[in-house]
Amino acid sequence: EGCIASYCVTEPGAGSDVQSIQTEAVKDGDDYILNGSKMWITGAGYADWFFVLAYTDKTAGYQGMSGFIVDANSEGVELGKKEDNMGQRCSDTRSVTFTDVRVPSDNLVGGEENGGWMNAMKAFDLSRPTISSHAVGNARGALEEAIQYATERSTFGKPIIKHQAISFMLADMATKVEAARLLTWKAAIKSDSGEKNTLEAAHAKRFAADMAMEVTTDAVQVFGGYGYSEEYPVARRMRGAKVVQIFEGSSQIQRLIIGREMTRGN
Numbered sequence: 044e045g046c047i048a049s050y051c052v053t054e055p056g057a058g059s060d061v062q063s064i065q066t067e068a069v070k071d072g073d074d075y076i077l078n079g080s081k082m083w084i085t086g087a088g089y090a091d092w093f094f095v096l097a098y099t100d101k102t103a104g105y106q107g108m109s110g111f112i113v114d115a116n117s118e119g120v121e122l123g124k125k126e127d128n129m130g131q132r133c134s135d136t137r138s139v140t141f142t143d144v145r146v147p148s149d150n151l152v153g154g155e156e157n158g159g160w161m162n163a164m165k166a167f168d169l170s171r172p173t174i175s176s177h178a179v180g181n182a183r184g185a186l187e188e189a190i191q192y193a194t195e196r197s198t199f200g201k202p203i204i205k206h207q208a209i210s211f212m213l214a215d216m217a218t219k220v221e222a223a224r225l226l227t228w229k230a231a232i233k234s235d236s237g238e239k240n241t242l243e244a245a246h247a248k249r250f251a252a253d254m255a256m257e258v259t260t261d262a263v264q265v266f267g268g269y270g271y272s273e274e275y276p277v278a279r280r281m282r283g284a285k286v287v288q289i290f291e292g293s294s295q296i297q298r299l300i301i302g303r304e305m306t307r308g309n
């Protein structure tokens with residue numbers, strides 16, 4: 044039987060700045076008592092379990108964080124409404140509030156307190172290549188639809204793909220998709236082989252997310268006025284591309300990671 048888990052790190056007042064989270068878990072006998080609010084939790088309405096990042100030692104900064112596996116049916120877990128998002132509207136995004144939720148000590152990830160930060164960051168090394176492939180797929184779809192449309196739509200007596208401005212735009216879109224795919228593969232291959240891939244995952248996520256925003260925007264341009272209509276597919280792709288520059292570490296945060304990883308040890 045399959046189970047769905049959601050990843051609860053972000054809070055109303057803490058997204059990029061993970062150390063600013065307020066959620067706290069306090070030991071009580073064999074359990075922990077969990078209190079806090081999480082925001083923008085993907086799949087929350089369908090989750091069987093939540094991974095929750097919380098402070099077990101607020102005086103120790105990021106080294107005082109722990110990860111907990113919380114049963115979604117626990118007393119004190121409350122879901123917010125499904126958010127009305129710009130894109131990816133089939134995705135169920137909600138706030139999740141934990142009020143005096145009793146969590147067994149066995150559900151402390153790794154079995155020891157204060158390893159939560161590393162667990163949360165390692166999860167990003169695994170998930171960022173996947174998110175990058177999502178961006179590549181969205182952009183590739185937009186490119187294919189734009190090529191198809193450009194061969195069918197004629198202006199000034201010829202298909203618009205025969206206007207060099209359009210064919211050059213399509214060429215640039217294709218190069219960007221190809222480059223993002225290769226970065227994604229590199230990050231994924233390193234991960235699959237068990238090597239540390241923090242830098243490669245950040246390169247792939249940053250480039251693929253920004254690339255998908257550019258390529259889907261250009262696809263709308265190729266479609267002209269029809270691209271602006273929800274009756275054609277590229278508007279949805281453009282709306283959906285935006286969030287990939289924001290979640291799983293925004294494009295700005297990926298640049299911070301790349302800068303840090305490049306200079307590590309210097």
Ligand SMILES: Cc1cc2nc3c(=O)[nH]c(=O)nc-3n(C[C@H](O)[C@H](O)[C@H](O)COP(=O)(O)OP(=O)(O)OC[C@H]3O[C@@H](n4cnc5c(N)ncnc54)[C@H](O)[C@@H]3O)c2cc1C
Pocket residue numbers: 049050051052053056057058059060082083084085086128136286289290291292293294295296299
């Ligand atoms: C649809 C959706 C689904 C999500 N799913 C999940 C989920 O399942 N689990 C989860 O935990 N979170 C999830 N998130 C939250 C997401 O990870 C955060 O929105 C993201 O980390 C950014 O945090 P923030 O929104 O608080 O923006 P902020 O951190 O307030 O940032 C605002 C802006 O400032 C920029 N910025 C911030 N700090 C810096 C800096 N030091 N240097 C330069 N620029 C900076 C950011 O890049 C951004 O552009 C989701 C968000 C969305 C929209």
